[in-house]
Amino acid sequence: MKAMLLRGLAPLAQNPTPLSLEDIPEPTLGVGEVFIHVTRCGVCHTELDEIEGRTPPPRLPVILGHQVVGTIEEGKNKGQRVGVAWIASACGECDYCKSGQENLCPQFRATGRDVDGGYAETMKIRADFVHPIPDSLSDSEAAPLLCAGAIGYRSLRLSNLRDGQSLGLMGFGGSNHLVLKMAVHKYTRTQVYVFSRSESEREFALSLGATWAGAIDEVPPAELDSIIDTTPVWRPDLEALKRLKPGGRLVINAIRKQDTDQHILSTLDYPSQLWMEKEIKSVANVTRADVREFLSLAAEAGIKPEFQEYELKDANQALVEMKQGKIRGAKVLRVN
Numbered sequence: 001m002k003a004m005l006l007r008g009l010a011p012l013a014q015n016p017t018p019l020s021l022e023d024i025p026e027p028t029l030g031v032g033e034v035f036i037h038v039t040r041c042g043v044c045h046t047e048l049d050e051i052e053g054r055t056p057p058p059r060l061p062v063i064l065g066h067q068v069v070g071t072i073e074e075g076k077n078k079g080q081r082v083g084v085a086w087i088a089s090a091c092g093e094c095d096y097c098k099s100g101q102e103n104l105c106p107q108f109r110a111t112g113r114d115v116d117g118g119y120a121e122t123m124k125i126r127a128d129f130v131h132p133i134p135d136s137l138s139d140s141e142a143a144p145l146l147c148a149g150a151i152g153y154r155s156l157r158l159s160n161l162r163d164g165q166s167l168g169l170m171g172f173g174g175s176n177h178l179v180l181k182m183a184v185h186k187y188t189r190t191q192v193y194v195f196s197r198s199e200s201e202r203e204f205a206l207s208l209g210a211t212w213a214g215a216i217d218e219v220p221p222a223e224l225d226s227i228i229d230t231t232p233v234w235r236p237d238l239e240a241l242k243r244l245k246p247g248g249r250l251v252i253n254a255i256r257k258q259d260t261d262q263h264i265l266s267t268l269d270y271p272s273q274l275w276m277e278k279e280i281k282s283v284a285n286v287t288r289a290d291v292r293e294f295l296s297l298a299a300e301a302g303i304k305p306e307f308q309e310y311e312l313k314d315a316n317q318a319l320v321e322m323k324q325g326k327i328r329g330a331k332v333l334r335v336n
Helices: 045-051 139-158 176-186 199-207 235-243 262-267 288-301 312-323
Strands: 002-006 019-023 033-043 068-074 081-084 087-089 122-126 130-132 167-170 192-195 212-214 224-229 244-252 279-282 307-311 330-334
Touching: 002 312, 019 312, 033 081, 033 139, 033 312, 045 312, 068 122, 068 139, 081 139, 087 122, 130 288, 139 176, 139 224, 139 244, 139 288, 139 307, 139 330, 167 176, 167 235, 176 192, 176 199, 176 288, 192 199, 192 235, 199 212, 224 235, 235 244, 235 262, 307 312, 312 330
Parallel strands: 167 192, 167 224, 192 212, 224 244, 244 279, 307 330
Antiparallel strands: 002 019, 033 068, 033 122, 033 330, 068 081, 081 130
């Protein structure tokens, strides 16, 4: 089978073609696993974190990709169209798993990092960690929903937002553009304020129903009850804390942050940015319930991502454009 392999870790600026298209043997199925014929795979910023070593794979080479759509070719429910998300497995026995927090399981394993993912023509995965895809979604529409959508759904839930309260979105890429669509559907009286460094992304946000859109350091016309940050750097978080109401919550939706501007954290001003019972909540991974609940919501509400398609062989190009901030919605690889 053909796959895009990651064989070494380095900053993308030093190696803009970290993945190589190679012919490799198809995987061998284990007990309880299914074999998937991959049709589409979304491209996620987490892949940059893997390539650049912020969340390194435990072994190399590895096949990246955790927003996978395809058809089961072998194993349980053969012929079913399914998706695979970031969560590849959890132990099922620890206190976290038993309490519905399998995303915090010490034995959590991630698709495309701890096990091979979907930047390939075929892949294997545990049968109990695949997700049926609603008929109303095409393969390319479904792929970004498996991570960008599901983690956005979890972030919105963790924001504790109530209808009529104000929501801020720091960054407006693959995940937050879906959060905006969710918020418009679920919270009809809520006003959404979008912060982005990109003028085109700000215009995009307004076209999707945002109340206001401005630069990262602009002052919105109202204080905000909750803010969801999806950026890879720290400055937006300090700006977000200034914009929160007393008792407001900042949700950081990022598996890792870059260290390029980490020094800015030393400028945090406690009275204006953290006092008055403001909160910071991180988002760690997703559960299977997050994925399945969001897919159901997306089908019910007609929530579909904006996306750009690339051939599998052009995965490096998609990653470089993502690193450069050239994003409108999500990026999706056509595999088969």
